Amino acid sequence: MGVCIGDCGAVYRHFAKHELVLAFLELREHRWTLGWIEAEARARGTTPEAQLFAIFDVFDEWFRSEDFEGCSFINVLLEMSAEADLQRASALYLKNIRSIVGRLAEDTGLRDPGSFAHSWHILNERSIVAAAEGDVEAAQRAKSMAQLLIEQHRG
Numbered sequence: 001m002g003v004c005i006g007d008c009g010a011v012y013r014h015f016a017k018h019e020l021v022l023a024f025l026e027l028r029e030h031r032w033t034l035g036w037i038e039a040e041a042r043a044r045g046t047t048p049e050a051q052l053f054a055i056f057d058v059f060d061e062w063f064r065s066e067d068f069e070g071c072s073f074i075n076v077l078l079e080m081s082a083e084a085d086l087q088r089a090s091a092l093y094l095k096n097i098r099s100i101v102g103r104l105a106e107d108t109g110l111r112d113p114g115s116f117a118h119s120w121h122i123l124n125e126r127s128i129v130a131a132a133e134g135d136v137e138a139a140q141r142a143k144s145m146a147q148l149l150i151e152q153h154r155g
Contacts, residue, residue, distance in 0.1 A: 048107035
């Protein structure tokens with residue numbers, strides 16, 4: 001978030017910082033959430049349940065990459081406390097991620113897909129934080145816990 005190439009002052013003179021961040025978050029959802037995480041999970045898993053687990057495989061690769069910087073949505077949510085519209089936008093994009101998980105849970109036949117999606121998302125988010133702390137095995141640890149969560153929600 002803090003990287004600026006060129007004259008950041010010139011950019012901020014023409015655009016409000018929060019407008020730039022909102023545009024960045026929208027682009028991030030299209031490229032990262034939909035274009036990468038969801039697309040890769042669907043491509044890697046032959047069933048909705050396998051697609052849920054594939055999310056952690058994608059995370060595992062992400063956590064091990066040199067350009068891993070954590071989750072932009074979480075970062076903005078926590079860092080922009082003075083900007084309520086940015087927090088709302090970040091929360092909305094995080095909710096959209098939970099919606100994807102909820103649909104996969106429903107397609108898997110799990111009980112209470114909404115509650116499942118919230119719990120699953122806690123595993124996702126915490127694995128991101130753990131990876132940012134240096135735990136490159138965080139996605140695989142979360143994947144193991146995810147199996148227990150699925151068992152709890154089987155119909």
